Amino acid sequence: MNLLFWRKNKQHKDPGMQKGNREILVITYVFIVAFFAMIAYLFYYMQFVSEDLINNSYNKRQDLFAQKVVRGQIYSRDYDLLAYTDTDENGIETRVYPYGPLFAHAVGYSTHGKTGVESIVNFKLLSSNINFGEKVRNDFEGIKNPGNHVITTLDVYMQQVASVSLGNRRGAIIASNIRTGEILALVSKPDFDPNDMLMNWDAINDDTEQSAL
Secondary structure: OHHHHHHHHHHOOOHHHHHHHHHHHHHHHHHHHHHHHHHHHHHHHHHHHHHHHHHOOOOOHHHHHHHHEEOOOEEOOOOOEEEEEEEOOOOOEEEEOOOHHHHHHHHOOOOOOOOHHHHHOHHHHOOOOOOHHHHHHHHHHOOOEEOOOEEOOOOHHHHHHHHHHHOOOOEEEEEEOOOOOOEEEEEEEOOOOHHHHHHHHHHHHHOOOOOOO
16 A cells, blocks of 8 residues: 555656756756857858958957968969068068059058058968968978968059059049959059058158158
8 A cells, every 4th residue: 555655646746846847948948049059150250250350450360360371472363473472581571562553552561551452351361271280380390381372353464554544643543344343453643662661651651742542
C-alpha cells in the first residue's frame, strides 16, 4: 500500500515546478535568440560596415595597419603605375607618384590626410592577401607584408589629353563611359605635385590664391 501511494504522489505534477520549468525554457530561448542575433550582426559588420569604419580618417587602426603593411600600388586601366611606395635602405617609406600633377586630384595623396583614390581604397591598400604562412614568416622576421594593389578605370592617354585641353585655365574635365559609369579621366586645375606634399605642405595648404587643394 505504501509503495502504491508513493507512486501516485510521484505522478502528480507540482504547479510550482511546472512554472519554474517554463521560466527556464523562456530564458534559454532568449539566450539562444540573442546569440544568433549577435552572430548575424557580427557577419553584417564584417561584410558591410567594418571597411567604412576602418577607412575613417579618425580611426587609429589605419596607423596599426601601416606598421605591418607596405601600402599597395595604384594602376591605371592599362596597368600604368600611378602610385607606389618606395622603401630606402633605412626602411623609410616614401609614396611616389610617377605622373606628378597629372593625377593629383584623381589619385590624390596619402600624406597629411588622404584624398582621391588613395582615400577611397585606403582599406584595400593597407590590407594584404598573401598566404598565412608568408604572413607568419614576415612577422617573425620583422618584415612588412605587401599591400594589395588596386586597378582603376583611369586612362593615362585620356588624362593627358584632358590636361592639355584645359591648359592653365581654372576648371575641371571629367570623361566617363556612359554605359558603365567608369571614370576614364578626371582633371582639375589648379593642381599640385603630390610628390612634394611633405616638403611643401604649408605653402600648398596656405595658398588661398590658387587653392589647389
